[in-house]
Amino acid sequence: MxxxxxxxxxxxxxxxxxxxxxxxxxxxxxxxxxxxxxxxxxxxxxxxxxxxxxxxxxxxxxxxxxxxxxxxxxxxxxxxxxxxxxxxxxxxxxxxxxxxxxxxxxxxxxxxxxxxxxxxxxxxxxxxxxxxxxxxxxxxxxxxxxxxxxxxxxxxxxxxxxxxxxxxxxxxxxxxxxxxxxxxxxxxxxxxxxxxxxxxxxxxxxxxxxxxxxxxxxxxxxxxxxxxxxxxxxxxxxxxxxxxxxxxxxxxxxxxxxxxxxxxxxxxxxxxxxxxxxxxxxxxxxxxxxxxxxxxxxxxxxxxxxxxxxxGQHPEGTPVLPLPRPKGRFEVDSLVLARLGGEHILKGISFQLKPGEVMALIGPSAAGKTSLARVLAGAWRPSGGRALLDGMDVAQWAAEDRGRYVGYLPQDIELFAGTVSENICRFAQLDASTFKHVVRAAELAGVHELIKRLPKGYATEIGESGAALSGGQRQRIGLARALYGDPALLILDEPNSNLDREGEDALIAALSAIKAAGTTIILIAHRPNIMEKVDKILVLNRGQQDLFGPRDHVFNELAKRNGAVTQITAIAANQGVGAGPARRFTVRNSSPMSEIVAGSISGGDADAAQPPEWKKI
The missing domain is CATH 1.20.1560.10 (ABC transporter type 1, transmembrane domain)
Structure with a gap:
């Protein structure tokens, strides 16, 4: 403020x-x-x-x-x-x-x-x-x-x-x-x-x-x-x-x-x-x-x-009065985002999340998912409407104060020249107390052991844009940076796009832990096994809100729209995962929106469970 x-x-x-x-x-x-x-x-x-x-x-x-x-x-x-x-x-x-x-x-x-x-x-x-x-x-x-x-x-x-x-x-x-x-x-x-x-x-x-x-x-x-x-x-x-x-x-x-x-x-x-x-x-x-x-x-x-x-239109930096840590109540009201030419990227997005809820943001390519994530994180300013974190507009909230409570993992991992520790702590003054939080974030992201194997551990220089790291390593360190400081709101844009099975398991474990701690989570994901932690789903289509509600309700609605969904009830037992809600998969000729129906899975490896003629996410 x-x-x-x-x-x-x-x-x-x-x-x-x-x-x-x-x-x-x-x-x-x-x-x-x-x-x-x-x-x-x-x-x-x-x-x-x-x-x-x-x-x-x-x-x-x-x-x-x-x-x-x-x-x-x-x-x-x-x-x-x-x-x-x-x-x-x-x-x-x-x-x-x-x-x-x-x-x-x-x-x-x-x-x-x-x-x-x-x-x-x-x-x-x-x-x-x-x-x-x-x-x-x-x-x-x-x-x-x-x-x-x-x-x-x-x-x-x-x-x-x-x-x-x-x-x-x-x-x-x-x-x-x-x-x-x-x-x-x-x-x-x-x-x-x-x-x-x-x-x-x-x-x-x-x-x-x-x-x-x-x-x-x-x-x-x-x-x-x-x-x-x-x-x-x-x-x-x-x-x-x-x-x-x-x-x-x-x-x-x-x-x-x-x-x-x-x-x-x-x-x-x-x-x-x-x-x-x-x-x-x-x-x-x-x-x-x-x-x-x-x-x-x-x-x-x-x-x-x-x-x-x-x-000429920008004021000098002014003293910022820190606001209390938010509980994680998140509300989006009639959000609009337009390009400079006037073309709308997002139109009329509205939803509410309670503290500790996890929402998945899904939709076909070019639906506006990443743009919405950037607006919700405060990286972009909306053209209209508001995104409120505990009643405070994230666009008006001073970034240096808001950043303490918001974690953001972009689709393109943006690391900076410096050490692993500096990137995780967001280049804050590195002392014993800060380093303790760095290690905690790394452990929560499941990347602590990976960092220890680097040439100089947490003091390893990663180079410009993290050039010394692989794509999966950059993504996991980026996740640790997003988790640094125990944020009240966590926004993850395809957090498992570069992860192997081990990294994805660590991601799911991290999501479980931070959800249990009361952190509100918004994630964009296309793999079904991460959907088991989701409470609500927002479906975007061409920049507009198509569906929003509880996970099972949205999946059922998508299945009804598709009209070509086959229910498979025995896959969980066959894969040794255990009983759970019905798993649904769409046929190859389904619409792009129906492809995400495969995400209503409570566990296991959906990729291995699907017959080859069926299209997965």
């Missing part, structure tokens, strides 16, 4: 970052004022030293100029360090928010993964610490230099101002001509990165099935598009930059020529002629630098806009 609504994180960070603006303004003002040193020194040398032939005056002017230049260098060092500090501080404040926002975005938009915000933050931070930001800081002080030139002579001032306007127009033209190519190139480069990451992530499949060449063709198409945009922008920017450089040099020659003309007319001194040239060069420097660094500026601006789209 969160303590209250907070303003967006980016808004808070930028508001606090404004505290650094005032020192930056003063440092930039001091640096630009001290940059007048060269022009003033030249002016004083011509006016005072050369006319008076005073060595003492020259020495004092030189010492004063050296002191001013040293002060300017010190201010530039401090300004650079302040910018680096702001960039580092912004990264430290926003990086956790962006990672959280990216995870929540993926949870709220099924099938959509946004991994770029952290890269964008790095780009913005690097912009703060690069020379690309200096034209932005120095440009507001250009009027100071133009004003100084006007004081020397109006003609010189108008010439410098006119040349500055032309140079500024070239900068605007550069932005106009390079904006679209750079934007298109960035979009194509992002798609190329995504394709490359997907190929590397699925390297085994790519290599085994010879998919590298066609994937490279698709990647090369995007890469060529990105390169084309980059080259086009670079060519246009290069032309504008060459014109700007040529214009500045011509303007420098023009102001020297005009100054010489004024000297010949006795309207200016040689010192004014040289000083005006120096001041004009400094006044136009930010504009010329901006043209040269425009690509970095455009990239940082686009990155900031993307950050605003992610962090």
């Amino acid at each position: 969160k303590t209250g609504q907070q303003p967006p994180a980016l808004q808070v960070v930028m508001k606090e970052a404004r505290r650094a603006i005032r020192p930056l303004i003063w440092f930039s003002a001091g640096i630009n004022v001290l940059m007048l040193t060269g022009a003033l020194y030249m002016l004083q040398v011509y006016h005072r030293v050369l006319s008076s032939h005073s060595l003492e005056t020259l020495v004092m002017l030189s010492l004063m100029a050296a002191g001013a230049l040293a002060a300017m260098a010190g201010l530039e060092v401090v300004r650079g360090r302040l910018l680096a500090k702001v960039g580092s501080w912004m990264n430290a404040r926003l990086a956790p928010v962006l990672l959280t926002a990216s995870v929540e975005y993926a949870a709220s938009a099924p099938g959509q993964v946004n991994v770029r915000p952290l890269r964008d933050l790095d780009q913005v931070r690097n912009f703060f610490t690069s020379p690309s930001i200096f034209p932005i800081l120095d440009a507001p002080w250009s009027p100071l230099f133009f004003a100084a030139i006007f004081l020397m002579h109006p003609w010189l001032g108008w010439l410098a101002l006119g040349g500055g306007i032309v140079l500024f127009g070239l900068a605007l033209l550069n932005e106009y001509l390079t904006r679209k190519p750079l934007t298109d190139a960035a979009t194509a480069q992002t798609q190329a990165y995504g394709q490359a990451e997907a190929a590397i992530r699925n390297a085994e499949v790519v290599q085994a099935m010879g998919m590298l060449k066609p994937l490279m063709e698709a990647w090369k198409t995007q890469q060529d598009k990105a390169n084309k945009g980059q080259v086009l922008a670079a060519n246009r920017g290069g032309v504008i930059s060459a014109l700007a450089r040529c214009h500045r040099l011509a303007l420098q020659m023009a102001i020297l020529g005009l100054g010489a003309y004024l000297v010949l007319r006795n309207e200016a001194s040689p010192g004014i002629m040289i000083s005006a040239s120096i001041l004009m060069s400094r006044a136009l420097s930010p504009v010329e630098q901006a043209i040269g660094t425009w690509k970095a500026t455009v990239g940082a601006r686009a990155a900031y806009r993307r950050l605003a789209a992610v962090a």
Whole structure:
């Protein structure tokens, strides 16, 4: 439970970052004022030293100029360090928010993964610490230099101002001509990165099935598009930059020529002629630098806009008030899940479970079982309706608090680089007390002996995504992770899909133990022997709730619908399992929904019991 609504994180960070603006303004003002040193020194040398032939005056002017230049260098060092500090501080404040926002975005938009915000933050931070930001800081002080030139002579001032306007127009033209190519190139480069990451992530499949060449063709198409945009922008920017450089040099020659003309007319001194040239060069420097660094500026601006789209609506982390441990009462009310395009994945799912009840989630392929499991676990946010655990909406419950009471085993086992212990305890701080719970979860999942046989036991590094483990080992360790902390709600998505007979027996034993402890369990399963622990069944079909009720009632209803079910009453005795409820199996031409009828078994090996012409689950 969160303590209250907070303003967006980016808004808070930028508001606090404004505290650094005032020192930056003063440092930039001091640096630009001290940059007048060269022009003033030249002016004083011509006016005072050369006319008076005073060595003492020259020495004092030189010492004063050296002191001013040293002060300017010190201010530039401090300004650079302040910018680096702001960039580092912004990264430290926003990086956790962006990672959280990216995870929540993926949870709220099924099938959509946004991994770029952290890269964008790095780009913005690097912009703060690069020379690309200096034209932005120095440009507001250009009027100071133009004003100084006007004081020397109006003609010189108008010439410098006119040349500055032309140079500024070239900068605007550069932005106009390079904006679209750079934007298109960035979009194509992002798609190329995504394709490359997907190929590397699925390297085994790519290599085994010879998919590298066609994937490279698709990647090369995007890469060529990105390169084309980059080259086009670079060519246009290069032309504008060459014109700007040529214009500045011509303007420098023009102001020297005009100054010489004024000297010949006795309207200016040689010192004014040289000083005006120096001041004009400094006044136009930010504009010329901006043209040269425009690509970095455009990239940082686009990155900031993307950050605003992610962090601009996401609040910073707020203190979480822990709620009492739930008893396990679970209620789903009119749950709806839709894709971004509006297509419904789940429609109107409703059911209730008491503490300690076990519900099986069944249905044909693409019925929405896994999607529903993700919503119920809080991994995805529903588009409508609610899933309540002891009256608390799991979508609104703070994940760090809710996670203590909910165990989740996804269909695709997602382990992380680290040790077995760290994965089981969900990367909590590992101490003696935590390790005790780790071992307990492993024993409950029946994986303790397996872990002891690993090279370093619980300290074994499993590699990225558990690459050092087999599929069955990953699934059993994933089950132990789900059982860690004795959750009140346990959601298992095909927990026996990669298990052998030994692993499946351990799973059934674990389900019996945690059910006896009062844990509410929701599982997706397709093998019949796990159904003996089920109390209720929810049948999904095309995202809609088809049936819900006690196990035997649902199986009987499915059998009635199928109309082609044969009852076998002697199989339990023949297999040595003992008496139990009637076992039902469907014929090969039955509908997909009726296939699950085979799950109404109270024990034994259903696969071995079925005749070969009968279709099992």
